[in-house]
Amino acid sequence: xxxxxxxxxxxxxxxxxxxxxxxxxxxxxxxxxxxxxxxxxxxxxxxxxxxxxxxxxxxxxxxxxxxxxxxxxxxxxxxxxxxxxxxxxxxxxxxxxxxxxxxxxxxxxxxxxxxxxxxxxxxxxxxxxxxxxxxxxxxxxxxxxxxxxxxxxxxxxxxxxxxxxxxxxxxxxxxxxxxxxxxxxxxxxxxxxxxxxxxxxxxxxxxxxxxxxxxxxxxxxxxxxxxxxxxxxxxxxxxxxxxxxxxxxxxxxxxxxxxxxxxxxxxxxxxx
Numbered sequence: 566x567x568x569x570x571x572x573x574x575x576x577x578x579x580x581x582x583x584x585x586x587x588x589x590x591x592x593x594x595x596x597x598x599x600x601x602x603x604x605x606x607x608x609x610x611x612x613x614x615x616x617x618x619x620x621x622x623x624x625x626x627x628x629x630x631x632x633x634x635x636x637x638x639x640x641x642x643x644x645x646x647x648x649x650x651x652x653x654x655x656x657x658x659x660x661x662x663x664x665x666x667x668x669x670x671x672x673x674x675x676x677x678x679x680x681x682x683x684x685x686x687x688x689x690x691x692x693x694x695x696x697x698x699x700x701x702x703x704x705x706x707x708x709x710x711x712x713x714x715x716x717x718x719x720x721x722x723x724x725x726x727x728x729x730x731x732x733x734x735x736x737x738x739x740x741x742x743x744x745x746x747x748x749x750x751x752x753x754x755x756x757x758x759x760x761x762x763x764x765x766x767x768x769x770x771x772x773x774x775x776x777x778x779x780x781x782x783x784x785x786x787x788x789x790x791x792x793x794x795x796x797x798x799x800x801x802x803x804x805x806x807x808x809x810x811x812x813x814x815x816x817x818x819x820x821x822x823x824x825x826x827x828x829x830x831x832x833x834x835x836x837x
Contacts, residue, residue, distance in 0.1 A: 578748045586689040589625055590682035590770065593618060598777035611665035611673035618678040625685065635688040638814050639681045642807055646680025647672065649717070656721050659782045679779070680807065683767065687811045694745035701756065703812065705737040710805040717803070727802065734760070734805060760808070764801025771796060 584591075596617045600610050622639065625631045631639065650672045654660060660671065667674040690696060709730060716726050734757065741756040772792050775785055784790055 575747055575750065582690075582693050582747065585693055586686050588630060588689070589621065589685035592621055593678055593682050594770065594774055594777060594779075596621070597774065597779050601778050609663065609665040611661065611663055611675060612667050615665075615667045615673060615675035615678075618675050618681075622678075622681070631685065631688060634814055635685070638688055638811050639684045641810055641814075642684035643677035643681040645714075645806065645810070647674070647677035649680070649714075650676040652718050657783065659780050660786070661780050662786070676780070679774070683804065683807050684811060686763075687807060688815070690745075691811065691815055694747070697744040698756065698812070699742050699744070700740040701812070702737055702741065703809075706734075706741075706805065707809045707813075709733045709737050710809045713802045714806050717799070727798070731798070731802060734802065760804050761801045763804045764799075765797055767800040767804065768792065768794075768797040771800070 597614055600614055600617075603610070603613075606613070622636070626633075626636050651670055654671045661668070661673050661676070665673050712726070713730050713734070716730055720727070738755070738757045738760075742753045743756050743759050744751055744753050746752075775781060775792060776789050782792065
């Protein structure tokens with residue numbers, strides 16, 4: 566019974582920390598969903614959502630959800646996400662069917678906030694879970710992540726290298742572990758596994774976002790339908806891009822601090 570209660574307590578702590586990490590993303594998605602319930606206004610819905618995203622970003626900084634460096638990471642991911650959206654929407658991968666003033670080449674500016682929300686989650690997790698990494702090959706992982714990002718564009722004209730790149734990502738992250746704190750204990754999991762888990766929950770969030778009208782895939786234009794499971798794999802790969810950007814900024818900042826290497830735990834073990 567004691568072991569069960571202790572495990573339940575750790576699970577509750579882990580869940581609470583995850584909820585705190587997702588505050589920005591949940592608030593953003595909630596705002597998008599609420600915007601569909603508004604009466605007809607002289608301002609386009611996409612423009613309202615963009616303004617809401619800006620205010621949410623300012624509030625996150627003001628309330629201490631994010632540090633200055635976190636805000637830089639979030640902003641960088643917003644720009645990277647917008648570039649991604651501009652190309653993919655032009656190629657017909659998905660669309661934003663409503664009109665708006667803050668819309669460039671078919672993409673509303675709020676579209677970048679989707680990727681910014683993922684960056685916000687990683688930054689919050691970095692602090693709240695006290696993330697530390699061992700065996701991480703920064704340069705090799707960054708190169709594969711860059712290839713992943715590029716392939717999402719080039720597969721429209723050249724062969725899709727998604728599976729070879731997935732194998733490459735597993736290869737460069739082999740032996741890389743992410744350590745995290747839950748309550749009084751430290752845990753570890755392979756970095757590649759964390760990408761898969763985050764990718765799954767991003768796929769779940771994407772289903773919720775498309776249902777809320779954030780954007781629409783071609784098969785959803787006649788009415789909402791679930792997002793295909795292939796997008797789960799796409800997110801599991803694409804999260805590596807956000808992770809590399811986040812680690813680049815936050816990892817460098819930690820290394821500048823005395824004793825910045827953090828705690829080191831044995832792979833697969835929980836430290837007392």
